Amino acid sequence: MDSQIAENFRRLLSEAKGRNIAVAGHMRPDGDCVSSALSMFEILQAAGANVKCLNKNEVPHLYKNLAQFEFESTETFDPKGWDILLVDCSDLSRVSPALKEKLGDVYACIDHHESGTSNAKIMCIDKSAGATAEIIALCATEVGAKISRRAANLLFMGIATDTRQFTTSSTRQESFEAARRLVRLGADPNAVAQELYQRERAQKMALLSVYLGTLKRLCQGRVCVGFLRRADFEKTGAQKEDTDGLVDFARSIDGVEIAALLEELEDGSVKGSLRGRTPEYSVNKIAEYFGGGGHLAAAGFTAKNQTFDTILPKFEELCRKSLDRDL
Ligand code: AMP
Ligand code: MN
Ligand code: MN
Secondary structure, eight states: OOHHHHHHHHHHHHTOTTOEEEEEEOSSOOHHHHHHHHHHHHHHHHTTOEEEEEESSOOOGGGHHHHOOOOEETTTOOOTTOEEEEESOSOGGGTOHHHHHHOOOOOEEEEOOSSOOOOOSEEEEOTTOSOHHHHHHHHHHHTTOOOOHHHHHHHHHHHHHHTTTTTSTTOOHHHHHHHHHHHHTTOOHHHHHHHHHSOOOHHHHHHHHHHHHTOEEETTTTEEEEEEOHHHHHHHTOOGGGGTTHHHHHHTSTTOOEEEEEEEOTTSOEEEEEEESSGGGOHHHHHHHTTOEEOSSEEEEEETTOOHHHHHHHHHHHHHHHHTTOO
16 A cells, blocks of 8 residues: 555544544445444544544444444534545545535545545545555554454454455455454454344345346346336335345346446436446446446446436446447
8 A cells, every 4th residue: 555645644643633523424334434434433533533423324234233333414414613534435425415515625535436536635545445444444553543343343344345255356465454454453254244244134135136026138138237116115125225235146147247226216316336247347437427436346326317217228328338348
């Protein structure tokens, strides 16, 4: 990892004493986002800051036991007197459009996304990191910050979820190095795995079953897309957070090179989750066309005033270009 990133992290901690810092992650938080926000809460508090953790949504079911913490809502938060640290995203529009309206500058940012622009004063950005939690684990151990057993478990969880158990194309030597340091600090991989992979809600499995039933192949079968409508959530009792990970099942099918989950939202927009078999397909560029972004092999968007029918023709065209490496 670039030594400048650890230097910037050191600066973040050295400026923390007496400062009000609100740590904010992207809406619909995933394991990496929860992990990054809560571990920075502990680390900044130990450095003498007054800290809050914000999110538009709640801590998802699977991460609740490890987190033992609830977020304060971005929607009711009054930013006056608070400096913002963004984690696992580089743009306030991913945190909360309402909060973006109220805020001027972002104080600091720790992130690993390919897309997004941050004009933060202190930046710890490493686009080749497997997870934001990986950046935090490496920097915190580098600068000698104290990491509790709880934070070590959370950070391990963040790396394990974003790297799909250390198997994504973003998994690198430093991902294992960070995990090694965390286990040394008391993280328990099996205890984390029991929380993550043996506690699924039955309603989520019902939603998965609906999703699998809608799968459709495009581009000579190389693209696989499935759909979730609002009624599917009522029918199964599933929650919004239960969509996390479903698209991986579409990608897991032999012959599928790009997979997508398209979800109908209440406000007349469509949320897309995209996965590529290899980073060469740059699915972030497909997501960017619809106003989103992400990584080369995993990206997403929320497109306003759209339906599945209005999205699909353009989506198919972009997938074809992407498969031809022409995006
Ligand atoms: P998801 O499919 O929601 O798991 O997202 C896959 C990746 O794309 C994650 O790294 C997200 O942070 C990123 N992503 C999802 N939605 C957006 C968006 N609207 N804008 C930018 N990045 C996104
Ligand atoms: Mn994330
Ligand atoms: Mn992440």
